[in-house]
Structure formats: C-alpha cells, structure tokens
Amino acid sequence: MSGHLTEEQYKSQVAAVWKSTLWLSIITVVEVVIALTLGHLIPKFILNLFFVLASVLKAFFIIAEFMHLKYEKRAFIISLGVPLIFLVWALIAFVVEGNYWLHLNFPK
C-alpha cells in the first residue's frame, strides 16, 4: 500500500476509518453500560462471554481496519493468525488448571 492514491480511494478509506471508530466507541459504551447496570442480574458466565466476544470484535476492527491487515495478502494474514492457535490452547489449559487449584484448596 505504498502507492499513491486517487481522491476517491482516499475518501472511501477515510470514511471506512471513521466508521470503524464509531463501531469501537459504540461497543465500548455498551460494554461499560452493561457492566454497570446488568452486572448483578445476568449470570456471570453469560456476562463474561459477552465481554470476551465484544472485545474480540473490537480487536477485529483495530487489526483489520486500523492496522490495515484486511488489505494485505492472504498468505501474510495466515502466517500471523495461525501461531495464535497456541494461545487459545494455552488459555484453555491454564484456566482448567486454575479451576483445579480452586477445588484443591477450597473443597466444596
């Protein structure tokens, strides 16, 4: 993307960035409002699942639009994305272990 842009390309890119900004702001406001109002009403598991999914959505907007990864070659995107599988595995393995510690230290 080091080539120079036409006026139309420029305008559409600027519009795309402001749109992503709007989405990021809306998601953040919704997250905070839900954390403050529904914190004690909704089961903790569902609430946390919502927060995680909302954060992943925010991460998508930042990586795809701000960091411009959406417009790079697919092979490059795969080379960055595939190693992250290890993190998903690490998260699952460690959270399971943490849960085991909880039951070990505080039975029942």
Place this chain on the structure above:
Amino acid sequence: MAEVIEIKEEHHVDQLPTPNNGEGGENSALNISYGKTMMWYFLLSDAFTFSAFLISYATIRISQPWWPDPNVVFKSFPFMAHANVPLGFVSVMTFVLILSSVAVVRAVQEGHRMNQKGVVTWMFWGIVGGVFFLGCQAWEWNNLIHEGLRPFYNPFGPNEAGKTTLFLEKMAMSPGPVAFGALFFGITGFHGFHVFTGVCLNVYGLIGAANGPFHKRGHYEMIEKLGLYWHFVDLVWVFVFLAFYLM
C-alpha cells in the same frame, strides 16, 4: 510446481524477467515491505508476551474463591473527591487511546497522499492522546497506592464477613487475594511502558515528518510502521480493559 514451470516459459517467450514468484528480486511474494513485515512479526511476538501475562492472570484469578469487584476498586475520578463513578475514569482513558489510534491512522492516510502538513497535524494529535493516557494512568496508580494497594498487599477484601473458615485463613496475609496488586501493576505497567515507548517513537515520527526527511524519500512508510506499533498498543489495551475492568 506447475506455476513455476509456467513462469519460466513466459520468461523465455517475453524475454522479460518478472520476479513476482517470491524467489528473490525486489518484489516480495507477500507484496508488503520488509520493514512492515518485520514490525508485524515483532508485534506477533509481543502479543505472545502479553498473552502470557494475561493467561497467568486468568489462571490465578480463577483459582481464587473471591476476587475484588472492579466496580468497587476503580470508582475514583480526578477532581471529584469521594466520588463514586465506577469505571468512569477508565472509560475516558479507553476512549482517548482509541481516538489517538484513529489520529495516527489519519496520519498514515495523509502520508499516502504525500500531504506533509496533514501527517504532522495528525501525528501531533496522536501524541497528545498518548501523553493524556499516560497521565491518566499515573493518576490511577497514585490513587490506588494511596488506597493501600501494593504488589504484595491487597486491601480490597470481601465485603460480607466470613465465607468459610478455611477461606479466611488463606486470606490472612491481606484482606483480598494477594496476587491482585502484583498482577495489576505488572500488566498495566507493562502496557504503560509500551505506551511510553510508542509516544517516544511517535515524537521521532513527528520530527521526521515535520523536518522533511520522510518527504524527501517519496513515501511516509516510517509513519506506517510507527502506526502499526501504536495500534497494537491500543489492541492490547482492549484485552487489559477486559481482564481488569469489565470481568
């Protein structure tokens, strides 16, 4: 294999070497410059570092029967003594960091048009956002230290007295889970260090854009590389925000 043979035949016919097959030459197979590629892979390694911290946090937190409620711990707001604004201040910080990231995206876009003045203006606002964020974090740390939070002491204990006898015994070292302070200062501190580094690099980018060396090169790729780093800092904050303030 078939593709490689095809290209060689083409080469014979046209007598024009087209090094688009990624086997060397000036064009890379991924159509992205060396500098940006390396920045991306550095950020991938940095993502692993941050993930290791955040996964440790998740492990320790889930192993505790009780954890401080973020709505109780993070409720202070500057210039409003004894105010009760849960998550108010950190929401402002988050929003400022997002806007700072947007400013740097705009600088990159102006760089594509070779608009020197635009690059300088937007980089300036990006730096202002970063410095504001750092100021907010300093205030928050200062506030929490005044409330008694230390790397190995956590004053935020369970509200209602007595869960089980065993539970209180384990909590005897400090009112709340001991690891909370170390994890909070460690992870937000490491992120803050990244913000500080990013601000320094962005100042370098601002000077390079304002004085003209980038313009003379005919492209603003340095701003793009700095931008990648700066957005990554914003990206990490999304997950720090999730782990410490939302959940």
